[in-house]
Amino acid sequence: MNILAHAYLAGDDEGLIIGNFIADFIKGNPEHPRHGLSAGVQRGIWLHRQIDTFTDQHPLVEEMRILVRPRCHKYAGAAIDVFLDHFLAVQFSEIARQPLPLFVRQFYNIIQSQRDQLPEGARRMSDYMIQYDWLTGYQSLDGIDRSLKGIARRTAFPSNLDTAIEDLNTNYRSFERYFRQFFPLLQQHVLDFLAADEPAL
Numbered sequence: 509m510n511i512l513a514h515a516y517l518a519g520d521d522e523g524l525i526i527g528n529f530i531a532d533f534i535k536g537n538p539e540h541p542r543h544g545l546s547a548g549v550q551r552g553i554w555l556h557r558q559i560d561t562f563t564d565q566h567p568l569v570e571e572m573r574i575l576v577r578p579r580c581h582k583y584a585g586a587a588i589d590v591f592l593d594h595f596l597a598v599q600f601s602e603i604a605r606q607p608l609p610l611f612v613r614q615f616y617n618i619i620q621s622q623r624d625q626l627p628e629g630a631r632r633m634s635d636y637m638i639q640y641d642w643l644t645g646y647q648s649l650d651g652i653d654r655s656l657k658g659i660a661r662r663t664a665f666p667s668n669l670d671t672a673i674e675d676l677n678t679n680y681r682s683f684e685r686y687f688r689q690f691f692p693l694l695q696q697h698v699l700d701f702l703a704a705d706e707p708a709l
């Protein structure tokens with residue numbers, strides 16, 4: 509999943525939100541003292557990794573990757589992460605029972621309030637994310653195309669992500685059906701993980 513899904517699945521717990529956001533910038537065990545992270549942020553990183561593992565291993569997501577693999581090869585998963593955020597953005601009011609711009613504004617405010625505590629890479633990404641309002645932009649195909657092109661510029665090898673919007677357009681209804689099947693399963697997995705991982709009082 510991409511930034512919007514991780515943000516939404518973190519709920520309203522600030523530690524989970526921050527941990528989810530910085531997880532890709534924290535290597536190894538987030539509980540190691542060298543990271544200097546609070547228990548809540550550590551838990552957010554573990555949640556982020558649970559979400560990624562569940563998503564990467566799910567057969568419905570593999571069926572989605574098959575549709576873009578001829579173009580994107582090893583980067584098919586990156587394309588699908590962005591596609592899934594698009595469908596979450598489009599259906600956000602239905603799923604979350606609140607308007608996407610309101611949620612995004614609250615999320616940006618939390619990230620900005622903790623900006624000085626973010627790893628350098630996450631801080632730099634947050635600045636661009638907020639300046640160009642990536643998350644609201646995920647609602648439009650133009651916004652998704654910009655996101656894919658941005659990722660393509662940062663990949664170590666040629667990815668063809670800069671043209672992956674063509675696969676989204678061609679298979680739009682199929683991807684939408686996959687999202688509607690998959691996302692409730694992911695939501696339940698998150699609830700189960702958080703319940704099992706609930707800190708002792």
